[in-house]
Amino acid sequence: MNNSFPFRRFSTLLNSVNLGRNWKPIPIPHRTIPEPRGQDLDFINVAHSHLIHSDWAKLTSLSTSLSLTPLRVKHILLKIQKDHVLSLEFFNWVGIQIPNCHTLETHSIILHILTKHRKFKSAESILRKILVSGSIEVPSNLFDEMLRSYRMCDSSPRVFDSLFKTLAHMRKFRNVTDTFCRMKDYGFFPTIESCNAYMSSLLDLNRMDIALAFYREMQRYRISPNVYTLNMIMCAYCKLGKLDKAVDVFKEMEGKGFSPNIASYNTLIAGYCNKALLSFAIKLKNTMGKYGVHPNVVTFNTLIYGFCKEGKLHEAGKVLNEMKAMNVSPDTVTYNTLINGYSQAGNSEMGSRIFDEMLRNRVKADILTYNALILGLCKEGKTKKAAYLVKELDKEKLVPNASTFSALISGQCMRKNSDRAFLLYKSMVRSGCHPNEHTFKMLISTFCKNEDFDGAVQVLREMFERSMIPDSGILSEICGGLCQCGKSQLAKMLCSEMEARRLMPAGFEKSKTFNFGAENENKASGDN
Numbered sequence: 001m002n003n004s005f006p007f008r009r010f011s012t013l014l015n016s017v018n019l020g021r022n023w024k025p026i027p028i029p030h031r032t033i034p035e036p037r038g039q040d041l042d043f044i045n046v047a048h049s050h051l052i053h054s055d056w057a058k059l060t061s062l063s064t065s066l067s068l069t070p071l072r073v074k075h076i077l078l079k080i081q082k083d084h085v086l087s088l089e090f091f092n093w094v095g096i097q098i099p100n101c102h103t104l105e106t107h108s109i110i111l112h113i114l115t116k117h118r119k120f121k122s123a124e125s126i127l128r129k130i131l132v133s134g135s136i137e138v139p140s141n142l143f144d145e146m147l148r149s150y151r152m153c154d155s156s157p158r159v160f161d162s163l164f165k166t167l168a169h170m171r172k173f174r175n176v177t178d179t180f181c182r183m184k185d186y187g188f189f190p191t192i193e194s195c196n197a198y199m200s201s202l203l204d205l206n207r208m209d210i211a212l213a214f215y216r217e218m219q220r221y222r223i224s225p226n227v228y229t230l231n232m233i234m235c236a237y238c239k240l241g242k243l244d245k246a247v248d249v250f251k252e253m254e255g256k257g258f259s260p261n262i263a264s265y266n267t268l269i270a271g272y273c274n275k276a277l278l279s280f281a282i283k284l285k286n287t288m289g290k291y292g293v294h295p296n297v298v299t300f301n302t303l304i305y306g307f308c309k310e311g312k313l314h315e316a317g318k319v320l321n322e323m324k325a326m327n328v329s330p331d332t333v334t335y336n337t338l339i340n341g342y343s344q345a346g347n348s349e350m351g352s353r354i355f356d357e358m359l360r361n362r363v364k365a366d367i368l369t370y371n372a373l374i375l376g377l378c379k380e381g382k383t384k385k386a387a388y389l390v391k392e393l394d395k396e397k398l399v400p401n402a403s404t405f406s407a408l409i410s411g412q413c414m415r416k417n418s419d420r421a422f423l424l425y426k427s428m429v430r431s432g433c434h435p436n437e438h439t440f441k442m443l444i445s446t447f448c449k450n451e452d453f454d455g456a457v458q459v460l461r462e463m464f465e466r467s468m469i470p471d472s473g474i475l476s477e478i479c480g481g482l483c484q485c486g487k488s489q490l491a492k493m494l495c496s497e498m499e500a501r502r503l504m505p506a507g508f509e510k511s512k513t514f515n516f517g518a519e520n521e522n523k524a525s526g527d528n
Contacts (some may be wrong), residue, residue, distance in 0.1 A: 016175075022159065024253065025184075025186050025187030026169075026185050026186050026187075027098060027150075028147065028150055028151060028186055028187075029147060029148055030151045030152070030454065031149065031151075031152060032152060032278075033071070033075070033105075033146040033152070034071070036071070036075050037363065039066070039338045040069075040071060040072060040075075041071055043062070043066055044072055044076055044079065046058060046245065047062060047063075047072070047076055047078060048079050050062065051076070051080060051090060052086070054081070056093065056167050058332065060097065060428045062109075063097060063098065065437060066267070067141070068094070068097075068098050068101050069101060069331075070102070070103045070105070071108060071125060071400075072101075072114050073094055073101045073102070073106050074105060074106055074109060074294045075112065075397055076090065076115040077090065077091065077109045077110060078108065078109065078152070078153070080093070081109075081112075081113045081116075081153065083120055084113050084114060084116075084117040084165070086124060087110060087113045087114075088110065088113075088114065088119075091106070091110045091126075091501075100383060102469040104130075104138075104141055104142055104145040104233075105145050105148075105149060106459070107126065107130055107142065107145070108142065108145040108146045108148075108149045109149055109153060110126060110165075111123050111126060111127065111146060111159055111162065112146070112153035112155040112156075112159050113153065113164055114148070115156050115159040115161075116125070116154070116158075116159075117157065117159070118359070120158070120162055122525075123159070123162045124165065124166045124169075125219065127162060127166040128166060128170065129143060130165065130292075131166065131170060131172065131175075132170075137177040139163070139167060139172065139178070139179060140161065140178060143160070143163065143178075143179060143182055146159055146160065146163070147186065148452060154190075155471075156403060158191075159188075160179070160183050160188045161188075161190045161191050161194050162177055164176060164179050164180060164183065164190040164194050165193070165194035165197050165198075166192065168197045168198035168201055169197055169201070171201050171205075173201075173202075173255075173272045176198055177234060180217075180271065184457075185220060189223055190223070192224060192225060192226050193224060195223060195225075195229065196216055196226075196228050196229055196232065197363055198214065199214060199215070199229065199232050199349075200212045200283075202214070202230065204233060206235075206239070208230075208236035208239050208240050208358040209240075211232065211233075212233065212236050212237075213335065214235055215229070217299060224230060225256070226258070227253070227258045227259075227260070227261055227264065228263075229261045230249055230253055230256070231250075231261075231267055232260065232263070233246075233249050233265050233266060234250060234264065234267045234271070235247045235267050236354065237249065237271075238268070238270060238271030238274065241261045241275075243271050243272070243275055243277075246268060246271050247268065250264060250268050252338065253260040253459045260293065260299075261293065261297075262289070262293055262294075262296055262299070262508070263476050265284060265285070265288055265293060265295075265299065265326060266296075266298050266299050266302060268284060269281045269284055269299060269302050269303065270285065270287060270302045272306075272468065273302055273303065273305065273306030273309070274306075276306070276309075276310055277312065278303075278306050278307060278312070280314070281303060281306060282300075282303065285299060285303065290331075294326075295326065296328060297323075297328055297329070297330070297331055297333075297334065300319055300322070300323040300328060300334065301331075301332065301333050301334050301337060303316075303319045304316045304319050304320060304334060304337050304338060304341075305337045307319065308337055308338065308341030308344075309346075311340075311341075311345060313338075313341050313342060313345060313347075313350075316337075316341060317338075320334070322483075323439065329361075330358075330361070331363060332358075332362065332363055332364055332365070332366055332368075332369070332420050334367075335354055335355070335358040335363060335365075335369065336366070336368045336369050336372060338351075339354050339355055339358075339369060339372040339373060340368075340372040340378070342354065342374045342376060343372045343376025344416075346376075346379050346380060347376070348373070348376035348377050348379070348380050348382065351354075351372065351373055351376045352373065355369065355373060365396065367393070367398045367400075367401055367403075367404070368403075370389055370390075370392070370393055370396075370398065370404070371401070371403045371407060373389055374386045374390065374404060374407045374408065374411075375403075375407040375410070377389070377411070378407050378408060378411025379410070379411075379414070381414050381415055382411075382482060383411040383415060386407070386408060386411055387408075390404070390408070398433065399435075400432055401427065401433055402435065402436070404426070404431040404437070405424060405428035405433055405435075406428075406436070406438065406439050406483055407433070407475060408424050408454055409421045409424045409425060409428070409439055409442060409443065410442055412446075413417075413442045413443065413445070413446040414425060415450060416446060416450055417446075417451075418443070418446040418447045418450050418452060418455055419455070419484040421442070421443055422443060422455065422459070423445055425439070425443060425459075425462075434466075437468060437470075437471070440459060440462070440468065440470070441461050441470075441471055441474055443459045443461060444456045444459050444474050444477075444478065444490070445474065445477070445502070446468070447459060448477045448478060449478070450483055451481065451485075453478060453482050453485055453487070454479075456478045456481070457494065458492070458495065464497070464498070464501060465505065467501070467503065468503070469503050469504075469505050470503070470505055471505060472505040472506065475498075475505060475508050475510075478491070478494075478509065479494070479495070482494075495510055496503045
């Protein structure tokens with residue numbers, strides 16, 4: 001699904017606000033529903049009597065003999081609206097007995113009743129059922145109905161907040177945008193908790209630009225942030241690489257009346273680590289105690305990851321020791337990060353020691369732990385030991401994943417066992433795992449090194465089936481090798497097939513590759 005349209009729309013709506021004009025909210029419309037007469041009035045009065053006496057059997061009998069209509073449902077709800085429990089019971093009863101009697105207007109009335117009595121979870125449950133229909137027009141039409149019945153129900157602005165928050169949780173961003181813009185038109189604004197829910201969903205989808213634009217809109221309409229809002233803003237800036245902006249927000253917290261919490265520090269420490277500014281990260285960690293905030297497992301894990309990423313394993317070990325000294329227990333993430341760090345550095349022995357400590361401390365190993373160990377062994381060509389660890393997975397009730405197979409394939413490729421590597425690839429596919437470009441690149445490169453260009457072509461065709469574009473350098477290697485073997489026609493056929501499938505990599509110089517191949521072919525025939 002392409003979410004770009006709602007995001008573009010949001011940016012346009014925000015930019016269209018004229019900050020210079022004197023903004024005044026639109027008056028809220030007032031609508032009434034026709035007064036009941038005759039049989040309608042009689043039905044409503046009798047039904048109301050049955051309801052206040054909790055006589056559901058008589059109400060069912062009445063509704064069977066005399067038709068229940070949307071008009072009657074609306075008037076009954078308005079009549080009992082001071083009792084939110086009874087109102088919800090009646091609303092649900094109608095939904096089971098005569099679901100066709102429910103309209104957007106009856107839904108609006110029950111939402112007004114529930115939010116006025118601060119029963120937000122019940123309101124959001126009803127909203128989800130309406131919105132899950134998937135129709136794009138439903139949220140807009142529902143907003144209109146809620147607006148028209150707002151004064152009639154003497155409602156609370158929280159009814160619109162509930163709609164905004166539910167749409168945010170459901171990630172219906174186009175509708176969230178429209179709802180926010182329509183809310184502010186009438187002088188309604190979402191609560192900070194609902195704004196945070198929206199921003200959190202945006203960050204989960206890596207839409208930092210929209211989260212920041214929305215925050216600016218919050219400031220424009222003086223929606224006061226809280227510490228969680230500011231933490232998310234820091235996170236957005238860090239993810240965009242704008243660390244200086246994140247630092248500014250951190251410094252501004254106190255001026256806004258907030259004390260940075262553990263998440264504030266952890267967010268900024270992660271930002272420093274991602275920029276490899278590890279000394280700044282350590283310095284920030286060291287200042288936490290002065291402000292009554294103490295590093296937790298996330299703080300230490302972030303620092304350990306930062307040092308491991310830079311290959312500074314000795315410093316990562318120091319952080320682990322400090323962690324233990326402060327009685328913060330290392331968890332699975334801590335040990336996995338260190339094991340992976342040593343494996344990437346080609347030190348499987350140290351990785352195994354960390355693993356032994358992990359088991360001694362009764363910290364649960366997961367598939368990532370074993371993958372890191374297997375990768376370390378395979379990088380050193382210790383494929384037998386790696387195979388033994390794979391057997392251990394079954395005992396631990398862990399299932400090999402794509403990374404497990406990729407590590408094993410890399411081990412065989414290091415030993416130039418292209419056929420064994422390809423058999424592992426086949427097992428990987430049978431297990432339902434999806435190989436990535438790196439796995440294919442390893443396989444093709446190994447076949448080419450062994451001058452088994454037919455095998456390399458076989459792997460290349462596997463890439464075709466997954467509509468994956470090969471690396472231009474790898475393709476040059478295959479085509480050049482085929483030409484040297486006197487199979488230039490096969491190389492040309494492969495290129496034609498790739499062009500037809502639109503899988504030709506950028507930067508591949510076809511004419512240069514085939515001219516070079518032809519020269520080698522002619523040279524080989526001349527030598528003979």
